[in-house]
Amino acid sequence: MGYLETVRGYVIENFLFGDDSGLEEDTSFLESGIIDSTGILELIQFIEETYDIRVEDEELVPENLDSLKNVVQFLERKLNRGKPNKESIG
Amino acid sequence: MESYRSKDQLKICTKCILPETFPGIKFNEAGVCNHCQREESYTARGKERKADYREKLDELVANVKGNAPTYDAIMAYSGGKDSSYTMKLLKEQYDLRILAFTFDNHFLSPSAKENIEKVTAALQIDHVNFMPQWPLMKSVFATAARKEVFAKAALLRASSVCTACITMVKSLVLKTALEMDIPLLAFGWSPGQAPIQSAIMKTNAAIIRENQKVLRRIFADQFGNTTQSYFIPDTYYELYGGRFPYNIHPLAFFDYEEETIARELKTIGWNPPTDTDTSSTNCLLNAFANQCHLEQYGFHPYVLEIANMVRQGIIPREVGIQKIYTEQDNEMVAYAREKLGIVSDE
Numbered sequence: 001m002g003y004l005e006t007v008r009g010y011v012i013e014n015f016l017f018g019d020d021s022g023l024e025e026d027t028s029f030l031e032s033g034i035i036d037s038t039g040i041l042e043l044i045q046f047i048e049e050t051y052d053i054r055v056e057d058e059e060l061v062p063e064n065l066d067s068l069k070n071v072v073q074f075l076e077r078k079l080n081r082g083k084p085n086k087e088s089i090g
Numbered sequence: 091m092e093s094y095r096s097k098d099q100l101k102i103c104t105k106c107i108l109p110e111t112f113p114g115i116k117f118n119e120a121g122v123c124n125h126c127q128r129e130e131s132y133t134a135r136g137k138e139r140k141a142d143y144r145e146k147l148d149e150l151v152a153n154v155k156g157n158a159p160t161y162d163a164i165m166a167y168s169g170g171k172d173s174s175y176t177m178k179l180l181k182e183q184y185d186l187r188i189l190a191f192t193f194d195n196h197f198l199s200p201s202a203k204e205n206i207e208k209v210t211a212a213l214q215i216d217h218v219n220f221m222p223q224w225p226l227m228k229s230v231f232a233t234a235a236r237k238e239v240f241a242k243a244a245l246l247r248a249s250s251v252c253t254a255c256i257t258m259v260k261s262l263v264l265k266t267a268l269e270m271d272i273p274l275l276a277f278g279w280s281p282g283q284a285p286i287q288s289a290i291m292k293t294n295a296a297i298i299r300e301n302q303k304v305l306r307r308i309f310a311d312q313f314g315n316t317t318q319s320y321f322i323p324d325t326y327y328e329l330y331g332g333r334f335p336y337n338i339h340p341l342a343f344f345d346y347e348e349e350t351i352a353r354e355l356k357t358i359g360w361n362p363p364t365d366t367d368t369s370s371t372n373c374l375l376n377a378f379a380n381q382c383h384l385e386q387y388g389f390h391p392y393v394l395e396i397a398n399m400v401r402q403g404i405i406p407r408e409v410g411i412q413k414i415y416t417e418q419d420n421e422m423v424a425y426a427r428e429k430l431g432i433v434s435d436e
Contacts, residue, residue: 013124015243017113030300033241033308037301041288048287049132057292062300 003072010046011068015039025069030062040065047071053078097415106397107410111388113246126401133401139286143343146290150336151184154273162186163274163338166263167210167217168193169202170372172341173278174209174360175351179340180276181213188213188276191266193259194221195375196228197426201363202372208359220262222320230254230313231375232430235382239312247283249391251379254313257305261321264293268322268330279339281346282398289342293334295327346404367419377418378426390414 001009004025012020015034022032029035035043043065044055055064064074101110103123108115116124155162165177167190180186190210192198210217233239234254244253267275275293277284302322309317352362363371369392370376383391393414400410427433 013114015241017242028300030297030304033304034243036241036244036304037297038247038284038288039241039243040297041285041291045132045285045287055287057294060291060294060297062294062296065297066300 003075004068006050007047007071007075008068010050011035011043014042014046023068025072026067028062028066030066043071047075051075051079097411102411103397105407106400107407107414108393108397109389112393113242113387113389125397129401136286136402140343143286143289147184147338147340147343150274150290150338151186154336155184155186158187158271158273160187160270161189161216161272163276164189164191164263164267164270164272164335165215165276166193166259166278167191167206168278168372169198169206169209170278170370171351171355171360171362172280172371174205174355174358176276176278176340177209177215178213178354178358179344181215186274188215189266189270189272190215190217191263192217192219193255193262194219195231195255195373196221196224197373197375197429199363199365199372199374201361201365205360205363205372209355212358218266222258223316226313226316228430230258230309230317232432233312235379235430235432237312238386239308245383245387245391246394247391249379249383250386251375251382252391255375257309258317258320261302261305264298264335265320265322265326267335268326268333271330271333273335275335275337277337277339278341280395280399281342281402281404282395284339284342286342288337289339291337293337295331295334298322298334299324299327346399348405367422368413368416374422375426377422378430381418381423384418 008023011034012018012023016023023034027034029040044060047053048055059074062070064070101117101121102108103117103126104121105126106123108123108125110117118127163180163186165173165180165188167173167177169192177188177190181188192206206217231251231254234250239250240253248256263275266272306318306321309321366373367377367380369380380391396405396410396414399405400407
């Protein structure tokens with residue numbers, strides 16, 4: 001399963017309870033109220049566990065975590081060291 | 091509105107204590123919930139992770155201790171068991187200069203106030219008591235009890251009333267930390283309340299700013315503009331950009347055993363309260379907040395936290411079941427309802 005599908009599934013299951021209406025790839029989690037600051041921490045826990053990575057303090061920025069698109073691009077950079085990925089979006 | 095069902099009428103995960111009414115829950119053939127299945131590997135590595143985080147805290151303390159102009163840490167201090175124990179750990183094991191910050195929401199129990207006095211005196215810790223105006227707090231709690239104010243996901247972890255209160259607490263302690271240039275922001279979250287990954291984490295100004303923007307909007311819309319003074323002013327992000335502190339919640343990685351904690355706390359004068367409900371050691375509003383949540387959503391607002399602790403082996407499943415699936419104290423519910431001016435059939 002690709003990054004987008006995996007992260008989207010987690011967000012829909014855990015923050016939207018199955019209702020994905022209004023969740024676009026560039027929807028801001030924080031601004032839309034889908035995820036609050038504690039929810040961001042849960043999202044970090046999920047991606048650390050799923051992809052066996054460590055999200056460093058300096059990586060905890062909205063540009064990496066505040067939308068599906070941002071999370072996918074962050075994972076691509078982190079896991080593929082910037083190589084193009086077929087899961088790329090946008 | 092969900093109608094609340096008792097434990098005997100509910101399907102409950104055979105491993106933790108999450109009920110079938112918990113949003114998004116799924117069970118496998120053995121009756122084990124998706125949360126237990128997902129976190130199995132993570133829970134297995136818990137011990138190793140805790141050791142790593144203790145080392146990480148040692149390093150962080152070594153870097154910041156004594157360098158700030160006033161205090162090393164500000165403690166969000168409710169006078170309850172977990173924040174008292176956290177403060178004791180930070181003072182006795184790390185000898186930090188701590189400022190205890192209490193948000194008195196007008197429902198602090200008399201025994202909690204007594205515990206606050208005794209603990210801060212025993213640990214020789216400076217203490218600030220912040221008491222917002224009653225008409226505002228009355229309006230905040232009465233509104234939060236009856237309306238859907240916060241995002242759905244926030245209500246998995248706490249009642250709407252508690253979410254309103256803790257939102258104000260978190261904002262105020264961060265605001266104070268920024269103003270006083272305090273590098274550590276300490277909370278007494280239990281090991282079930284927040285993931286270990288966030289137990290030592292540098293706060294990020296941009297994330298805080300986005301989150302505060304949403305919270306300010308919610309509070310202004312629902313509770314009025316008076317609430318805005320409790321949030322971080324926009325000017326602070328430029329003014330104090332380099333001062334954003336580390337959030338720490340050490341109980342995620344220190345041993346957490348209720349009897350040991352009670353014994354340790356007794357040595358500094360903290361006594362278990364007799365005037366609060368079973369899921370709080372400081373607040374007289376909690377039973378009412380729980381009751382509202384149960385009636386509105388059909389699950390107990392503490393169930394996720396306690397389920398996490400059962401899964402981690404911190405408390406036995408039967409103890410967790412008892413904590414969660416016991417009816418709220420009617421007298422305490424009635425006390426809060428009356429104080430908030432809510433008639434019972436609203």
